[in-house]
Amino acid sequence: MATGGGWAPPRLDEFILTERLGSGTYATVYKAYRKKNAREVVAIKCVSKKSLNKVSVENLLTEIEILKSVRHPHIVELKDFQWDGDNIYLIMEYCAGGDLSRFIRTRRILPEKVARIFLQQLACALKFLHDRNISHLDLKPQNILLSSLEKPYLKLADFGFAQHMSPWDEKHVLRGSPLYMAPEMVCNRQYDARVDLWSVGVIFYEALFGRPPFASKSFTELEEKIRSNRAIELPSRPRLSWECRDLLQRLLERDPEKRISFEEFFTHPFVDMEHMPGAESLAKATALVVEAVKKDQQGDSSAALSLYCKALEYFVPALRYETDARRKEAIKSKVNQYVSRAEELKVLIASNNKTLLQQGNPARDILKEMSKDKPRLYAALEVASAAVSKEEEGKDDYETLDLYQQSLGELLLMLAAEPVGRRRELLHAEIQTLMGRAEYLKEQIKMRESQWEAESMGKEVLSDSVWSSCTLQ
Known part of the structure; x- marks a missing residue:
């Protein structure tokens, strides 16, 4: 079957290669079907042996080694690799939603809530890599794939530049794309694992504002902006929460010594990995509700309200994590009860506070x-x-x-x-x-945001908003 440019895809015994999904410096990626199991769709990265020099061979071997050793819900899976006289083939998990770059471009900007879900998922993948001393070194929206468009979740891809690298290991090789490259990488060509945090900041900025902070009309202008010492200014619109702005400014700190550390990033209140959907979310929510009911019965309204609010922060991810429709409905019913009680307590406390304020x-x-x-x-x-x-x-x-x-x-x-x-x-x-x-x-x-989120998840018909479809599976 011919593809763009008139080229026919290569032949592989076990697979039928169809449309071309994309191409890079030395590789072309095709959508393919396994012959023995027609239902299994994969992506096959074909690397021409003729195009490989010493560096690209090393990159490819590193990519295979890293992907073979990692299994994570937010990292693209390498299923197998093969070779023949002309090519090396990486048989990868297929991601039907395209890449994050196209996703942002078609929506112009992403609402803060949607960008936050994607950021949490990216942080989850990076923590997994960081714990194993692996740095990606080429983080950009084109290397972040979406599982699907209906229920998108992120899959980190393209580990061609990745390295086994402790945070204190310094490198001198220029890697990645200038728009997403940390200033120390471009200016000094000396850097460590913290360059990945700068790239996360640029990706997050682009998701929220529709363009990267160093968007330029020419390479000269881009280089000038990268080499400048001016702090990155955040646009005033759209309006963002204080935590969101704080994280962006700390990620986009030009001096790596002052930039947020990996540990600070993973525990930052905006990233909030503690409240990511998971198997423990419901148990944590339930334990907090038990405490809230006790305080409520003792007449301690403020403590009860605070505990109900904390419980909601776990109930929302629990709803997102649950796949069984009946159990999901039972959780939603409980959430509605707790939200109603929290609303009553809120009115009571607000009335007391207003009296104090007016005095x-x-x-x-x-x-x-x-x-x-x-x-x-x-x-x-x-x-x-x-x-x-x-x-x-x-x-x-x-x-x-x-x-x-x-x-x-x-x-x-x-x-x-x-x-x-x-x-x-x-x-x-x-x-x-x-x-x-x-x-x-x-x-x-x-509490208000948790209530909105719980309500939006209860709707049977998905709205056009991306928020309602961003479900972590």
């Missing part, structure tokens, strides 16, 4: 009066007052939380430098109050 905070007013000689401290207290006002008016929770976090960031710095005395005592008490308010708001936002 004002004389300590904050005294502290502001005492801080007029310290413009930076006074400004941070003004931001805190703005946050309290917004909360009292019931305005945008996300914006209010941003204000609380801004003011707390400044006030904590001020507290560290404040000498012992009355102002320090008041400042310490004010920070405690603001932290409590910020935590409460964060829980409200999480």
Whole structure:
């Protein structure tokens, strides 16, 4: 069967090779069917022996060695490899959803929630590799495949540049694609495993904003941007959560010494690998609900609400993980009960908090009066007052939380430098109050999002949104 360019695919005894899926420097990938089992679809990477030089032979052998040794739900499986006089064939798992680059391009940008699911899955694959001292070194959307378009989940592919490499091993060979390459790789040609974290940042940026941070019209312009010392600025639109922005900025840190570490990345609250769908999700949710009911019966509304919210953070992935329709329906029914009770508690607590807010905070007013000689401290207290006002008016929770976090960031710095005395005592008490308010708001936002997610999963008919179809299997 002829393919693009008039070339016929090579012949393999056990397989029927059909359409060409893509081609690179020294390999072409075809969709194929196993003759003995017509239902099994695979992707076959054909590497022409004529095109191989010493480096590409080494790359290919490394790819085969690494893929043979790894089995992970988010890494493309190497099923087998064969060779004949002309080619070497890598028989791979077939991913019907194409690559992440095309997925982003057809949607222009991905909503934060969808990008987060994909990021969690990529982090899961990278943790598996990191634990085995394997660095990919060519992370880009074209090397991340999707299992399908109906229920997409990520599969990391193309390990041609991968290396067995401890985080402290330094390399000097230029690898990968300039758009996704860490600055230290391009500028110094000396780098370590942390280059993969920069690439994750670029991929994540592209998913959220529709273009990579160094998008350029020419290679000269691209090189100039890579070599510049300017910090990467994040566009103000679309609006992103504080955790999302924080992670992006820490991944896209030009200096590898200041860049987020692998351990910090895997435990970052936005990546939140703890709440990825898995076999333990339901047990963790149930244990938290038992505690929530106890606190509820004891009349401790705040603790009960907090535990119900934490339980929901496990119930949503439990719903996504469950494949049995009847069990899924039973979980959803329980979730609805807990959400209703949490809503009742929320109203009760909000009513008490509103009374406290309306009474004002004389300590904050005294502290502001005492801080007029310290413009930076006074400004941070003004931001805190703005946050309290917004909360009292019931305005945008996300914006209010941003204000609380801004003011707390400044006030904590001020507290560290404040000498012992009355102002320090008041400042310490004010920070405690603001932290409590910020935590409460964060829980409200999480509970609302968990509720939306649980509801969206309960719908029998999938909507057009990608979110409703992003199910981890």
